[in-house]
Amino acid sequence: MPIPPEIAHLTRQGTFTGFHGSPSTDVPFWIAPQNATQLRKALELCITHKTPASVKGSSWSISSITKPNRVLIDLGQFHNEVPPVRGVDSDHVDEAPAKGKYVHVRGNVLVRYLNHTLAMSTPRLALSTSGAANGQAIAGAIATGSHGAAIGYGAIHEAVRAVCLLTSPDTAVLVQPEAASFNEGLAKSLASELGVPVVALADDEAFGAALVGLGAVGVVYSLVLEVEPLYQLKAVWVDRDADDQGVFDAIDDDEPARLAPSVANAFNVAFAFNPYPEQGTAIWGSVLRKIKPTEAYVGPRVAHPRFGNSINFWIAQQSPLLRKLCPGVVDWAIRQHYHDSAPPPDKALFPGDAFGDTTLAQGMGRGIEFAVHRRHAGKALRCLLQALKRELKDEGRALAGAMGMRYVGPSRLGLLGMNCADRAKHPSFNGIACFEVGAMAGPRDANTTRIFQACERAMRELDVPFTLHWGLENDGLLASDIERYFGGNVDRWRKGRNRILPDAVQQACFRNPLTAQVGLTS
Ligand SMILES: Cc1cc2nc3c(=O)[nH]c(=O)nc-3n(C[C@H](O)[C@H](O)[C@H](O)COP(=O)(O)OP(=O)(O)OC[C@H]3O[C@@H](n4cnc5c(N)ncnc54)[C@H](O)[C@@H]3O)c2cc1C
The missing domain is CATH 3.30.465.10 (Uridine Diphospho-n-acetylenolpyruvylglucosamine Reductase; domain 3)
Incomplete structure (x- = not known):
């Protein structure tokens, strides 16, 4: 494909690798336009040669949504006279x-x-x-x-x-x-x-x-x-044992925020589950509300890298074995991560600090996220926890991680976001519950792949419409899945x-x- 002279100096060959190591592929024409004229030239090249234009964001997606074709348009250097x-x-x-x-x-x-x-x-x-x-x-x-x-x-x-x-x-x-x-x-x-x-x-x-x-x-x-x-977020933490019926009841009743009765207007509701606890806290919930800032914003907080270093990664790799030999140690490590032994102070955080830099280093993360309508949340939660436990019991495969659950309010005008529904079919749709099965594992870790597949099989058997996050692992997502979940959308x-x-x-x-x-x- 002959490259127009206007963008020849901006074009190179390269290997595209997503943030967590997947997808990874060679790109013959990696073009980094720096202005609108060059961007249009890059598009002209794609249209003339009938080759799809893949546009690069931060490459944080793990799915093939971000897999480039022959031409990758990288907007990392793009700028113009107007402020960003x-x-x-x-x-x-x-x-x-x-x-x-x-x-x-x-x-x-x-x-x-x-x-x-x-x-x-x-x-x-x-x-x-x-x-x-x-x-x-x-x-x-x-x-x-x-x-x-x-x-x-x-x-x-x-x-x-x-x-x-x-x-x-x-x-x-x-x-x-x-x-x-x-x-x-x-x-x-x-x-x-x-x-x-x-x-x-x-x-x-x-x-x-x-x-x-x-x-x-x-x-x-x-x-x-x-x-x-600008606001700050203040959290109430809900730390419970694995068999705590209160958590499951609140989820089944579709009132998850009632676990933090002191929070009148819950804005964020999330949980993390240790799927195989021997004892002690195994459910970490957080219910956040927005408050007026109690201090001046001076700049972003630096993230604590307690999770994303090579030692932790190595330990996580051993967790399936450790889980067999001394499960209490793995439970302890997970509790450490989720603040069980030292709950964070009840400190208000600016949104960019509460949800700041990732503490998971590049190439160390895998994840699959299932989204269901809120009314199915309890069923999906039990189904996924059981699938994870079964994989350990029957196949000896332990997840080197945990399962996150987050609630997301309904979209008003979106069509295919995970929090979108066909409103004609679901007039009382009130949002979704998302379950992210996450692992500290490399992109080719076969155990993790099999665990994710087992979760997906279990969700299909459950017969609850679900979709998978577009940006996380979703090779198994089918046209029939999205037709069922999104309907006329x-x-x-x-x-x-x-x-x-x-x-x-x-x-x-x-x-x-x-x-x-x-x-x-x-
Ligand atoms: C550490 C980490 C944490 C994450 N946390 C969350 C989370 O909390 N919640 C959640 O929902 N997801 C989360 N994700 C998933 C992530 O948010 C999505 O995958 C997101 O799409 C990545 O954005 P990106 O800029 O990297 O886009 P990319 O992965 O680079 O691209 C995604 C798609 O957007 C397209 N695109 C990007 N820019 C443009 C453009 N300018 N014009 C046209 N198309 C464009 C690309 O072509 C591609 O199709 C996380 C991922 C990682 C790695």
Whole structure:
């Protein structure tokens, strides 16, 4: 493929490796455009040679959603005259934000940078929610429906009010819901930044598709987010033994926050489970509420690397054996990690600190996440815990990790985020419970793969509709799984995508192995 001279110096061969070592593949054309003209040239190359454009975020996804084709467009060096995070011109606003401010963010901005910039701004601001860690590009995080445990809010994409997508070398769209917040002025101002006309598209299906676009709706140049005044998070910890009926009852009754009765307005609800405890605490819950800041924000806290070092990794590798020889030691190590012996002080944290740098070093993490509607949470929890126990008892395979459970509020306009549902079929949908089976293991660890497969088999036998996180391990996810879980949203997403990418050449350009695997694209 002949590379145009304008981008030849920005193009190299390379090996793409995801943050945790998977996927990994050789890339013949790794292009790092530094401005919009070069980005459009890179897209022209893809369209001319009919090769899909893979866009690189932070490569934190473990699934094939991030597996590059022959061309990888790396936006790590992309910049232009406008600041990466800025306000929205009031002349472009038709509908004022409900409680905070609109900020216009370039798609390649990292969540870490965004948290800090918002917290330092005047007035001081914050994302309403984020994932548990902050290394994703904002466009990458949203593309896979990334979420925290915001039972009272939803996933990160809930904050998006408009998305600007470059959809070919010559076309771009500004996608908003039908009840649009911004007028044509915003689209016009973006045209001068991208060097192509930006078509304003106010359409709920197109917006729903763009919200969790799975890397298959164009290059996300920028997003307008609604953010809120800076807050802190204060936690109540719920530490219980494995057989504590109170936890299971609260989950079965769909009232998980009642485990922390002192918290009137629970914002985040999460649990971690040690699947095979001999004795002692095996369930760690946290119920968080938002409070007005009690101190000034001065900068991000440095993460304590207690989890992500090679010694811990080595110990985790031995845990299946240790689990057989001296299970109490493994329980102790897990308790240490989950603050059993030294509960953290009841300290309020800024959101960017509560959900800051990952403490798990590169190449040391595996994870599969099952999402079910909240009403199925108890069933799914028991099913997965039993599957993990069975694997140990029958096959001698122990997970080098634990299982996390998080609640996420329902999406308002998203279509294929894990927290989205077909509202016609599920009028009382109130959000999801997500179960992440996580291991400190290398990408090719066969035991971990078999444990994940056993969990997946058990969930299929349970006969509760589930989906898998788009960005975590999901090779087994089928078209029939997503049809069952998302219902009519699957077709709505396709229709919305077709409005964003009306030509077959555009559709062929923006797709990836995962969207093909689940039948969303060719
Ligand atoms: C340590 C760690 C912690 C995590 N914590 C959480 C968590 O708490 N909650 C959770 O839900 N998930 C979590 N994840 C998963 C992670 O949030 C998702 O995989 C997320 O998509 C990664 O973002 P990224 O920027 O690395 O995107 P990538 O993995 O690089 O890309 C994901 C998709 O987005 C597309 N994309 C990226 N940028 C653009 C762009 N500008 N335009 C068009 N397409 C684009 C890519 O092409 C790809 O299809 C975690 C992962 C890791 C490694």
